[in-house]
Amino acid sequence: MRTKIVAGNWKMNKNLVETETLLTELAAKLPDTTAEVMVAPTFINLVSAKQSLDNSTIQVIAQNMHFADSGAYTGEISADMLLNVGIDTAIIGHSERRAYFGETDEILAKKVTTALAKNMRVMFCFGEELEDRKSDNHFNVVASQLKNALFSVEASEWKNIILAYEPVWAIGTGETASPEQAQEMHAFIRKTITEAYDASIANNVSILYGGSVKPANAVEIFSKPDVDGGLIGGAALKADDFVAIIKAI
Numbered sequence: 001m002r003t004k005i006v007a008g009n010w011k012m013n014k015n016l017v018e019t020e021t022l023l024t025e026l027a028a029k030l031p032d033t034t035a036e037v038m039v040a041p042t043f044i045n046l047v048s049a050k051q052s053l054d055n056s057t058i059q060v061i062a063q064n065m066h067f068a069d070s071g072a073y074t075g076e077i078s079a080d081m082l083l084n085v086g087i088d089t090a091i092i093g094h095s096e097r098r099a100y101f102g103e104t105d106e107i108l109a110k111k112v113t114t115a116l117a118k119n120m121r122v123m124f125c126f127g128e129e130l131e132d133r134k135s136d137n138h139f140n141v142v143a144s145q146l147k148n149a150l151f152s153v154e155a156s157e158w159k160n161i162i163l164a165y166e167p168v169w170a171i172g173t174g175e176t177a178s179p180e181q182a183q184e185m186h187a188f189i190r191k192t193i194t195e196a197y198d199a200s201i202a203n204n205v206s207i208l209y210g211g212s213v214k215p216a217n218a219v220e221i222f223s224k225p226d227v228d229g230g231l232i233g234g235a236a237l238k239a240d241d242f243v244a245i246i247k248a249i
């Protein structure tokens with residue numbers, strides 16, 4: 001059975017002291033939950049975040065990783081480096097990586113391959129832009145993002161994949177997909193995976209929704225049958241908001 005997940009993507013926010021302060025508050029306020037709770041601070045604070053959460057069930061994950069094992073890739077971080085400090089999950093394919101850092105489906109496919117080969121878990125992000133939705137092309141865009149970056153993955157490796165559907169027009173804009181729009185797309189994603197693999201893989205993969213999830217809309221979004229949790233940006237930066245979203249799951 002698939003698990004419920006609430007993950008906080010901190011993006012390029014929070015320095016060392018702020019990271020420790022937020023994590024201490026989160027660990028103290030964490031409600032009882034069967035959901036997996038994850039936070040993704042910046043690379044530079046991953047080690048201290050792990051230490052701060054030593055006695056907590058909150059998992060620390062990375063926002064990105066490179067596909068190569070090592071070498072002349074100035075400014076990049078490898079899967080082995082993450083594993084070496086106890087980080088076994090990486091967000092891959094966030095729309096900001098695609099839009100501002102030129103990450104194509106081809107690059108993302110390489111990152112996914114590397115992460116899975118290292119036995120890491122991948123939180124794969126994808127989603128359409130506003131133009132795609134306006135031109136009724138959103139299902140095609142999502143299907144091709146999945147096909148290009150994920151569908152050469154072996155069936156046996158899907159247990160290490162978490163999906164995060166994040167319509168680009170809803171990220172950081174305050175605009176949220178309606179619960180019905182999220183459900184419709186998540187059901188389509190499961191159908192697409194069933195066609196490429198089988199129903200058991202489609203039914204066992206956790207599909208998170210991301211894009212302006214906040215305490216006020218989390219309950220409604222999470223109540224949809226194919227929505228297994230959320231990838232939270234802005235609202236993950238305040239302990240009370242993130243805790244309220246965890247309670248909503």
Ligand code: PGA
Pocket residue numbers: 009166170171172173174210211212213231232233234235
């Ligand atoms: P947001 O970001 O919650 O601030 O819209 C979500 C994300 O980018 O993962």
